[in-house]
Amino acid sequence: MSKKRNYRLFLFGFLLADLIAAGVLSLEELKDRIPDTVYIRYGQEEGLGDSLDIPLITYPETIDVSDRGSYQIPCSLLGMLPLKNVQVETVEDQWVCVSGNPVGLYMETQGVLIVDTGEITNQNGIALEPAANIVQPGDYILEVNGKTVSRKRELIAEIEDCQGENVELVVNRKGEEIPLSLEPVLTQEENYKLGIWVRDNTQGIGTITYVDEKGRFGALGHGISDTDTGELLDVSGGELYQAQIVSIIRGAQGVPGELSGYIEYEDEKKIGTIEKNTDIGIFGQIFSDTQISGEKVKIGYKQEVKKGKAQILMQLEGKVEYYDIEITDIYSSQQDTNKSFQIQVTDPELLAKTGGIVQGMSGSPILQDGKLIGAVTHVFVQDSSKGYGIFIENMLE
Incomplete structure (x- = not known):
């Protein structure tokens, strides 16, 4: 009897531990669904409810606000178990020029990079x-x-x-x-x-996402990493050059496609400087005498992004054009910030030309309801019609 009783106690303890572990994991998943920061436009504070409309999550209907532009809201599980404070930033409308133009990138490393030994x-x-x-x-x-x-x-x-x-x-x-x-x-x-293999620069083609009113640009939506080490390149600076797309290699299952371009690394073709290479994009300054064509649009924040129709803006044959896509999944609290939402190309013309998303399209602006909400960052190797995008607010941060 004693052995049976001990065995039952063991099973009960094991089950209890399993239930506790499952509960902790569920709470962590619930916390991940709550955004860390929410941007609310002045005069549209009622939109906060949509951002925090998560099952089982409650928050105070009123809160003391000492600073009109910034405050925190405590969120809890059914009003009993505190989970997370959400930072609320009240902002004015922000406008930028969307680009979609291909550019040549040249960046120099901070020192000489060791790739391998031999x-x-x-x-x-x-x-x-x-x-x-x-x-x-x-x-x-x-x-x-x-x-x-x-x-x-x-x-x-x-x-x-x-x-x-x-x-x-x-x-x-x-x-x-x-x-x-x-x-x-x-x-x-x-x-x-x-006996060391080294590298001191890198070059390639990417897409400018936006240019703000001060001539500051953001591009790619992800960083440039060394092809051998996989590490983000530590750069001391670089330049942007005019570029032309000369051929398209269509994507296929298991083989990502590519936009092949022509870059003239000459002073008169230089259009700007690169100042930062980060995991959410490259950033710098466009020269004041450089004309970057693009429509002026309003910034759309992550809580405004929804599943459904959207468009990407890119240049394939000498002209920047809009192509239809579908936003299929949204990851508001994704830790991998340059994979914020999933997209699928639906535009027949773009599918016919490229097979979907190809290398070189990184940074192509994504618009929804007339607002810039993000940029293309990755393609699915097994299905080139699908990929990821980054929230534009992540790039602007």
Whole structure:
């Protein structure tokens, strides 16, 4: 009897623990559905109820407001269990010019990026790997033998001048400056090498999402990462250039398509500067004498985004045009902020030309009810008609 009783107690305890764990997970999911911040237009404060219309969630009907532009609302489970404070920001209407224009991007890294290490054959025909387990992919070389370097050619020159002495590096590794020492290898070609693959710049084509009244632009809706390390590039600056789309590779199942463009990296073709590369886009300044065509539209906030018809704005054949899409899912509290909602291309013309969403379309503005609500960021590899967008308010933050 005692064994049976203990077994029942064990099962009861296990079931109770399982129920508690399920309850905690459910509460976390409920908290995730509550937005962290809600933007309300002046004179339209009644729209707050729509943003917090979540089953089982209650909040006070009245609240003390010490600052007309900003306050917090406590949300709870059925008025009993506190869950989260929602920051409410009351804002004026904000307008920007939507773009959809393709641009050429050129960015220089903050130091020389180490992509990988490799073997070197020395004068005696022996394969060596002098940098293995010392440097790491993603390190940025800032100094060589006490001299600041920002270009690959500067690094090569310093290594060639080492005369076989150890090369002293200072690298930036995830925000921490670390001193390292490498012993160079004299190759059969009588050159000194460290056995590292490096890169000091990146270039490509993207799409400008918006330009504000001060000439500040936002583009891509996601950051530019190194193709080998997958890490967000730490950039010191860069330039925007005019670009033309010259061919389209249609997307197919398992194979993302691509917009191929032509960029002229000449001073007279330069249209702006890149100042920041972040996980929600690249940002900078358009030159004052540069004309970026685009309609002036109002910003739409995440609580105004709804499932249903919308449009993307992009240039395929020399002219920026609107194409129909459908917003199929919305993730208001998504932690991955550049995957805020799911879209599907429905426009027959765009499907015929590109198969849906292709590489190079990142940053294409998404509009709904005449407002700019976001930008295209990702494509589904297995279905190029589907992809993700980022809320425009995330980019504006």
